[in-house]
Amino acid sequence: MGQEKREATIKRTTSETGIEVTVTIDGSGKARIETPVPFLNHMLSLFATHGNFDLTVRATGDIDIDDHHTVEDIGICLGKAFAEALGDKGGINRYGSQTVPMDEALARVVVDISNRPLLVYKTPEIKDRIGTFETELVPEFFRAFANHAGITLHVIGEYGDNSHHQIEAIFKAWGRAMDQATGRDPGLSGKVKSSKGVL
Numbered sequence: 001m002g003q004e005k006r007e008a009t010i011k012r013t014t015s016e017t018g019i020e021v022t023v024t025i026d027g028s029g030k031a032r033i034e035t036p037v038p039f040l041n042h043m044l045s046l047f048a049t050h051g052n053f054d055l056t057v058r059a060t061g062d063i064d065i066d067d068h069h070t071v072e073d074i075g076i077c078l079g080k081a082f083a084e085a086l087g088d089k090g091g092i093n094r095y096g097s098q099t100v101p102m103d104e105a106l107a108r109v110v111v112d113i114s115n116r117p118l119l120v121y122k123t124p125e126i127k128d129r130i131g132t133f134e135t136e137l138v139p140e141f142f143r144a145f146a147n148h149a150g151i152t153l154h155v156i157g158e159y160g161d162n163s164h165h166q167i168e169a170i171f172k173a174w175g176r177a178m179d180q181a182t183g184r185d186p187g188l189s190g191k192v193k194s195s196k197g198v199l
Contacts, residue, residue: 027054075144105160
């Protein structure tokens with residue numbers, strides 16, 4: 001008998017945005033990302049590719065004001081989708097830690113799928129904008145994701161001179177860390193990896 005498919009779709013509609021996210025955890029890295037924020041589209045495609053997740057994101061938003069609401073709401077929906085797809089979190093590795101280079105930049109992301117949402121975000125100095133994208137929205141995205149996925153998330157940009165490279169390394173490391181943490185541990189036989197017996 002095959003294992004249950006770990007997949008979820010989340011929709012969120014507000015006066016500011018319309019978001020639909022579908023994630024398949026045991027995927028092959030296929031991404032269909034359609035949002036009005038091109039830099040985020042690129043980063044989410046990297047996340048899916050390096051995390052082996054199948055990811056569809058469709059979004060509209062009030063980008064005539066700025067990208068903030070759209071980026072944050074995508075983070076909210078993606079976090080909720082992971083939480084729903086993982087269910088009771090039985091049998092997963094729970095922890096993931098990956099360090100990824102991107103040319104001169106190096107980033108480390110550490111994940112605990114713990115039901116204790118927290119973001120720690122530390123990077124070297126990054127330019128205020130990459131093209132039209134405001135880089136201060138990166139921690140806002142990760143905070144929304146961590147809060148709604150129930151994940152402790154440490155994002156550390158170790159070093160780097162090029163801001164695009166720094167953020168790209170972060171998203172690749174995040175994908176790989178999430179792949180590791182959501183992976184199944186056959187020794188757990190569906191139980192959660194916690195001395196409490198519950199996450």
